[in-house]
Amino acid sequence: MIDRTTCVTLARYNSWQNRQLREAVEGLTEADLIRDRGAHFGSILGTLNHLLWGDQIWMSRFDGGAGPGIPLAESPSLCARADLWATERFRTDARIMLWAEGLTAVELAGSMSWHSGATGRDVTRPVALCVLHMFNHQTHHRGQVHALLTAAGARAPVTDLCFMSESDGRL
Structure with a gap:
């Protein structure tokens, strides 16, 4: 299904996209960032969180x-300010990149189990599917942020994976 190379590429894409989002939100006021815009997680900052x-x-x-x-229900309030979000985002992107670079085929095989707060039950799924879900979840919500930034009058970043350069996404 996937391999380490795919995960590293998607981790680079994630980092590149989030760097662009950090730059985009720097130009917005706090009021712009926290205004409820009717999105599922309310505001730009809520969705980023x-x-x-x-x-x-x-x-x-x-x-x-x-x-x-x-818990999940409090996720939109994870970081109270954009500067705190940017710091945590950078750290988390580095964590994802280091993890992806060290992945082995064995780690991507098999299943994993956890208790899902979203569904309120124990879940077991293939690891590779869960990894793909994480990267897909990122893309989904960055698409929402893209729309929210555009609606706020900000310049939204380029999101096309095929336009990522060899140097983009490197920490």
């Missing part, structure tokens, strides 16, 4: 490290 929360919860399952420390 949820995306960061999702990456942290999945990484805690993949690498055994720390999770976000708050």
Whole structure:
């Protein structure tokens, strides 16, 4: 289904996209960032926080490290300010990249089990599917942020994977 090379490419894409989002939100006021725009997670910052929360919860399952420390329902409030979000985003992107670079075929094989707060039950799924889900979740919510930035009058970043250069996404 997937291999280490695919995961590294998707981790680079994630990092590249989030660097562009950090630059895009720097030009917005706090009011612009926290205004409820009718999105599922409310605001631009709320959606960015949820995306960061999702990456942290999945990484805690993949690498055994720390999770976000708050439940899903509180994910939009993970970081109170954009500068705090940017710092945590950078750290989490580095964590994802290091994990992806060290992946083995054995680690991508088999299944994993966890208790899902979203469904309220224990779940077992193939590891490779869960990894793809994490990267797909990132793309999905960055697409929402792209639309929210555009609606706020900000310049939204280029999101096309095929336009990522060899140097993009490198930490």
